[in-house]
Amino acid sequence: MPHLIAVDWGTSSLRGARLDAAGSVLEEKSAPLGILNVPNGDFAHVFDSLFADWMKPAGSVCLISGMAGSRQGWVEAPYVACPAGLDELKKKLHWIEPGRIALVPGLSVEQGDVPDVMRGEEVQIVGGLRLAGISDGLFVLPGTHSKWATVREGRIVGFRTCMTGEFYGLLSQHSILARTLAADATLDEAMFLRGVTRAGNGEGLLHNAFGVRALALFDRLSPSQSASYLSGLLIGEELRHEAPGARDVIAIGAPALTARYALALKSMDVAVRCFGGEATWAGMRALQG
Amino acid sequence: MPHLIAVDWGTSSLRGARLDAAGSVLEEKSAPLGILNVPNGDFAHVFDSLFADWMKPAGSVCLISGMAGSRQGWVEAPYVACPAGLDELKKKLHWIEPGRIALVPGLSVEQGDVPDVMRGEEVQIVGGLRLAGISDGLFVLPGTHSKWATVREGRIVGFRTCMTGEFYGLLSQHSILARTLAADATLDEAMFLRGVTRAGNGEGLLHNAFGVRALALFDRLSPSQSASYLSGLLIGEELRHEAPGARDVIAIGAPALTARYALALKSMDVAVRCFGGEATWAGMRALQG
Incomplete structure (x- = not known):
């Protein structure tokens, strides 16, 4: 299985890790470049500046979770309704570059007439x-x-x-x-x-x-x-x-x-x-x- | 019974009223001179500038309630413990000028090991x-x-x-x-x-x-x-x-x-x-x- 680049891209900061086939962390990095701090909203540029090196090996895949998939993020990855687990999340990965970079969708749930959300x-x-x-x-x-x-x-x-x-x-x-x-x-x-x-x-x-x-x-x-x-x-x-x-x-x-x-x-x-x-x-x- | 000057002196503002013997309001005034806005902490000066005219008739009495009786106020009028009503409050009026100007004390109460207060x-x-x-x-x-x-x-x-x-x-x-x-x-x-x-x-x-x-x-x-x-x-x-x-x-x-x-x-x-x-x-x- 190819190396995985995992990025948790939040509101005020992001952190990424390069994982080997067994899931061990080979390298980590973080930056104060949360979705509200992305210059000109150019998410692709920030992504490349931080992770282009890690993505060089053929077959590298990057999964991004967090607010990067919100309406104010890179691309909106619609919420998946509960109940949901690994299978539903995998099916609904939102590919920015097919087979290469995907956003993990957040979840939503309804309680009475009020929704709740997580990303x-x-x-x-x-x-x-x-x-x-x-x-x-x-x-x-x-x-x-x-x-x-x-x-x-x-x-x-x-x-x-x-x-x-x-x-x-x-x-x-x-x-x-x-x-x-x-x-x-x-x-x-x-x-x-x-x-x-x-x-x-x-x-x-x-x-x-x-x-x-x-x-x-x-x-x-x-x-x-x-x-x-x-x-x-x-x-x-x-x-x-x-x-x-x-x-x-x-x-x-x-x-x-x-x-x-x-x-x-x-x-x-x-x-x-x-x-x-x-x-x-x-x-x-x-x-x- | 002499005229009563009643003053509700709070944190950010105060308001006063001149009452006749029957308790009817003859005149009202208010000012943005709450206890945090009293120049140099000179409460007596602010009081005189606003109410000296009303206090001129012989026998005039002024009662002041609110934060003016707190530690940050004119003079501290210690809290009276509950249960308390009219009698307890009257007994514990805190006279600034005997028979002429008094602070109404606030109340305190204990609930478990936590107090509560009002003024x-x-x-x-x-x-x-x-x-x-x-x-x-x-x-x-x-x-x-x-x-x-x-x-x-x-x-x-x-x-x-x-x-x-x-x-x-x-x-x-x-x-x-x-x-x-x-x-x-x-x-x-x-x-x-x-x-x-x-x-x-x-x-x-x-x-x-x-x-x-x-x-x-x-x-x-x-x-x-x-x-x-x-x-x-x-x-x-x-x-x-x-x-x-x-x-x-x-x-x-x-x-x-x-x-x-x-x-x-x-x-x-x-x-x-x-x-x-x-x-x-x-x-x-x-x-x-």
């Missing part, structure tokens, strides 16, 4: 299934917009997005809480778990978030404690809705972030396995295979 | 009780930070703050939702109520808020519809936690805002009575009497 996470989930050696499970991919996906017999049957990371940024930087909060403080695990526990009171984020202000007002939380407590409130609120009754969860993402979810989930007696960037490459390899 | 709303609630001719009830004072207060036998026994208005500002102006949302659009009642209903699914604000993005992505919500829908999601989320099982609620605040709460509450078969600025003046008159 890029589907490849991480496919990879996570391979790495964990399973075909069923509950996945969380934390981030600005966290994704929770349920997999049955290898297919993503449904998923939900939570704006947890974005809410943390808004509240810690732009709200009244910002005045008494050190957003870049290192994690205080006890305060984080106190926030997770507080969220479990079921009294709602709109109310519990004000508690951060009131605690600071009475000098009961320092600025760095406030940051960890708020992070716990938000992740606790997310888990309360997304993981009730779960026994084990697979978390895929940046280690600093999956570690917070693991901490919170373990405090609720939920088992957690974490994967990082390797899940993307494993997913791409599965899509090629 | 100014306690006067509106005291006034609302008078205007409605009741001594028990559930009050909502919507705003940047909404307050929900439970009154029994004329005393506020507990209250809770929700950051609903601030969340609306953050999400509509600073989040990914801002790209496809017209924050200043006039209310679309049907879309607002659709948001209220959606919040009732109990799936949480972190997830439901992303639905605004996904609906816009599929061209199912226009920018002005998105604003009304998001407002409904937030107020619906607040009501779900604060008014479950309520049969009637008294809303005090700006008419444009209390009208939204009334619309949402009526859709849940909860009766609503609304009061505006007159509640502040009625509360001040009660505190003097």
Whole structure:
């Protein structure tokens, strides 16, 4: 099987890897050239400047996941409706150069009269299934917009997005809480778990978030404690809705972030396995295979 | 009884009224001189420049509520702990000039290990009780930070703050939702109520808020519809936690805002009575009497 070039092309940055036939990473590179930062919208030029060398060997194939397939990206690769797994994604690869460069489509799902979407996470989930050696499970991919996906017999049957990371940024930087909060403080695990526990009171984020202000007002939380407590409130609120009754969860993402979810989930007696960037490459390899 | 000068001195602005012995408003004035905008922190100077004329008649008394009594205000008037009503507030008036100018203290309450606070709303609630001719009830004072207060036998026994208005500002102006949302659009009642209903699914604000993005992505919500829908999601989320099982609620605040709460509450078969600025003046008159 020829070498595979795998590219995760997101909103603000991209990263690529050259994989050998066994799926091992031979070389990686990244650049701050997310889809919003592509000069003149010339995606082909950016692609060539970064990956032309890697694509030289005859039979090289490149798969690109993420926002590059969105309406604002290189070419729009329409969402594939859930349930969908490896087979559906392979059938719907959107070829920019047939047999050479393809976009992996994102997934969509309907919940009542409201849709939900993902782009890029589907490849991480496919990879996570391979790495964990399973075909069923509950996945969380934390981030600005966290994704929770349920997999049955290898297919993503449904998923939900939570704006947890974005809410943390808004509240810690732009709200009244910002005045008494050190957003870049290192994690205080006890305060984080106190926030997770507080969220479990079921009294709602709109109310519990004000508690951060009131605690600071009475000098009961320092600025760095406030940051960890708020992070716990938000992740606790997310888990309360997304993981009730779960026994084990697979978390895929940046280690600093999956570690917070693991901490919170373990405090609720939920088992957690974490994967990082390797899940993307494993997913791409599965899509090629 | 001498004339009363009543001043509601908030964070960004203040408004005052001169009341006759019966509590009728003789004259009103307002200024953009909230506690954060007082030149050199010289509160006495600002007070004199605005109200010296009104204070000339012998025996004139001025009561000031709101953030002027906070740590960042004129003088700190310590919070009075709940339960508290007219008697407790009168006893704890914080006199700046004995018999002439006093600050009304705010209220505090403990819920578990987290405090909550209000400053100014306690006067509106005291006034609302008078205007409605009741001594028990559930009050909502919507705003940047909404307050929900439970009154029994004329005393506020507990209250809770929700950051609903601030969340609306953050999400509509600073989040990914801002790209496809017209924050200043006039209310679309049907879309607002659709948001209220959606919040009732109990799936949480972190997830439901992303639905605004996904609906816009599929061209199912226009920018002005998105604003009304998001407002409904937030107020619906607040009501779900604060008014479950309520049969009637008294809303005090700006008419444009209390009208939204009334619309949402009526859709849940909860009766609503609304009061505006007159509640502040009625509360001040009660505190003097």
